[in-house]
Structure formats: structure tokens, C-alpha cells
Amino acid sequence: MLTRIKAFLISVSIAMGLVAIHTSVTNLLWLSSIDMPISIGIVISTIASDIIGMSFQGEVPVIALILIGLLIAFCTAGLLFKRATLSKPKLYALAGGTALLATVMLLSLALGSMDLIAGARTSLGRCIIILAGILAGYYFGVQLTKVANNEE
């Protein structure tokens, strides 16, 4: 049980970290396009600040939204696993991607089409956020597979 919880929390961290990096890169790329002086130091400090800021300092804590989304999605995937023909990594990857997509869409709907996560304002940006959920879900599925193999 503890292993599963640990794996879940790490998958949340993976998703949050990737979403934060995506947000940072999106903003910095645009700033660079208008000739603002972007250095390696600024890239690193911005990414670090965004990981912390988006996790704990926002008006809406993004990490909490991701956690809730992944929890619902992974629980659903767990219930579906016995009927599914997909492996656990693939099933949970699908669940993770769906969770992140639902999170950004529901957030936008709740805020009257305002996209709180800047990286979610374009189709490409939303695809990247979905990919973050896929990777987080894939990691979780791999860990569950290891747990299941150890138990056998």
C-alpha cells in the first residue's frame, strides 16, 4: 500500500514538474521572441520558481488540481483494468493524459474560458500538458506492475 501511495505521489510530482516546465518554457520562448534577455540562469531560476509557485503559491494550487484529477483517473483505471486488454503502463498512461486534459478543460470552463495555466492557451500547449499526464500515468503503471510482480 505504501509503495502504491509513494508511486502515486511521484507520478503527481512528474505531472506537476512537467506542467511547470512547460509553462516556464512557453513564457520564456515568447519573451525571447521579443528580444528580452533570456539567459541560462533566468531559465533555471524561472523553472524552479514556477515549480514551487504553481505547486504552493497560486490562487488555485495547480498541484492539488493535478492530484485530484490523477486520483480519480487512476482509480477509474484500476477498476477497468480487469476488463481492459491494455497493460497497466498503457492503461494508466491513458488515464493520466485524460486526467490532465479534463483538468485544464474544466478549469477553463469554471473560469469562463479564462485559461489559468498559460501553457494551456494553445492546442499545442494542451497537447504537451496531456503528454505530461501520459508520462505520469505511464510511470505509475510501471510501478504498479513491479508491485504486482513482487507480490507474485
Place this chain on the structure above:
Amino acid sequence: MKNKIFALVLTLLISSGLAFSGGHDYKTEVVVDGLDHPWSIAFISDTHWLVTELSGGLRVVVDGQLDPNPISGIPKVFFTGQGGLSEVRLHPNFSDNKLIYLSFAALGSGEEKLNALVVIRGRLEGNTLVEIETILESYPLRKPAAHYGGRLRFMDDGTLLITSGDGFNYREKAQMLDNHFGKIVRVEDDGNIPDDNPFLNTAGALKDIWSYGHRNPQGLVISDDGTVFSHEHGPKGGDELNIIVPGNNYGWPAITYGVDYSGAIISPFSEQEGMEQPIKYWVPSIAPSSMLLYRGDMFPQWQGDLFISALVPGDVRRLEMDGQEVEDEEILWSKFGRIRHIAEAPDGSLILATDGSDGKLIKVSALK
């Protein structure tokens, strides 16, 4: 000797009383209630006021009584989120031409609920607005119902300044001149383009743009020497008060003193060559919603001061000005909650409009 001591003590007592009260002798009273999200006030006379409601009504107050019948003929507004009927402003020659100007959010054509900031003018004939003309429709359409700006001010030369917000989702477009997001626009009173606008000859630029790089400017005043002051909402922190010079770039979102509501950094920069600095900014945000430059006789000690109404948590900021510099800031009237608008009535009193569905007009007047 005893008399001198008595006189000294009396002087000290009186001085301490004045210091305790801040030297302000005024009273506040609710003069109108029952307004639905009041947004802006215009004074036809000392006793005849127009008040916009975000929900779409243009209301009339006569002798302190709210007319139950709104002005008819107002176009349909997109009342959702921050959108709705916003500013009302009288033409400088209203006494002759009866023209009033309104800004509001309106739906575009099509089914996607895309919308825009629209400015119209019409002639007030009794209780009806007639001969309506469109002065501005912001370009392009937007999806969120947020960040419209919407303040209107006439300059001494008869041209009209209009603030236009960045539409929230389109903040980067504030740095581009081919759209109205994050701009202050200047047009003639009939909507035509003045021949001395700064970007008339800039390829690809909208010719009505006067300044750019704004977020959601909702304060706009012009001082007697022609200085244009404007304030704008920042994100999480970073509300700004700026002096607007035509053609200048006010930096949003390339430079800012705030961060995103998500906690993410919008820009790691707060200054950059070629982008203007505010003369004052607020962290945390106060959500400045309107501004006036006090010129009245009722409070002579406040002449020349800027008054800024604030939504968060809700008060009015009085800024003592020394020319174009802010010398001091005083927080006033924080017991009424969110203040959407502050206006100076013809008699020199101040009228505050509270925000919300149970909006009130509160009069600040001198104690007699």
C-alpha cells in the same frame, strides 16, 4: 504664567484632535441603493445623475431618488463574467448635443459566444437613447468575458481616449500593434481617426492605437496641464499607476511586478529599456477600479489629489501628488467593501459606487 500654560495645553489638545482625525471633516451617507453591479456615474447636473449597471441598465437618479425605469434604447450587452455595461460619459458639449457615450461587452455574430469591447454614442432624448452610432468595436473578438478595460475620457482637443484590456488569454498581443488587446485608443468624438495619432504610418498597426503594453486599464484621468494618468490591474500583485505618453510601451506582459494567478512567473523582468515604468505600483494587488483627479471646492485640501477606488479588499486610495510624482498615499473608506467607482459630483462631494448585486451610491460630503 498660568494663562500661558493653559493656552499651550489648549493648543496641544486641539492639535492632537486634528491629527487624530487626519484633518478630514466629512460624513458619509448612502444616497442610493438597489443597484445591480453599478459601474460608472456621470453627472448631468448636481441633481440628475446617470449610473450604469453591469447587468445592462442605464439608470437615472434625480434628487437622490433612483428612477425605477432605466433609460430605454440601450443595446443588448454581454453580461457575464466581467462583461456587461461599463462606462457612461457625457460629450463635452452635452448641454447642446445631448450625446452620451457608453462602453460595454457585446457578443459578436456567430455561435461561438465570441465577444468584444464596444463603444457607442447616442443622443439622450428624455428617457430614451436614440441615433446610436458605433464608435469602436475592439478587434479581434475574444472568448473569455474578462479584461475589457472600458474607461472613456475626453481630451481637451475633443478626442476620446478608450482603454481596452488584454482579454486575459491574449496578454502577449498587448505587445503587438495589430489588435486592440491591452491598448489605450484615441479617436475623434465620431469614431474617426485623429491625424496626429502615433501609429498612423506604422505598417500593420491599428491607426487608433495611442499607447500599448497594458493589461486591464480601468483608471483614466487628464490633469489640467494635459498629463494623462492611467491605472491598470496587475495579475497577482503588480497593479500600476502610469503616466501615458502617446506611442509608448507600458511593458505588459514583458515586464511586470506581479505573478500569474497560478503561481507561475509571467516574466522574470520588471524593467526593460523602451518600456515605461509605473510611477506607483501595488504588491499585493488592490484591484484599482476607477480614478478621479479632485478639483472641487468642498475639500480644498484635496485639490490636485488622485483618488483611486479599489476592489481588494475594498477602499479608496488618496494619492497626494507633487506634479507627476506620488508623495503620499492614504487609505480611506474601507468599511464599505469593494468600491467599483469614485466620481466627483458638481458640488464637490465624492460619490462611491459599491460593487455587487446590491450596489449602493455613497456620498462623501463635508461636515458643516
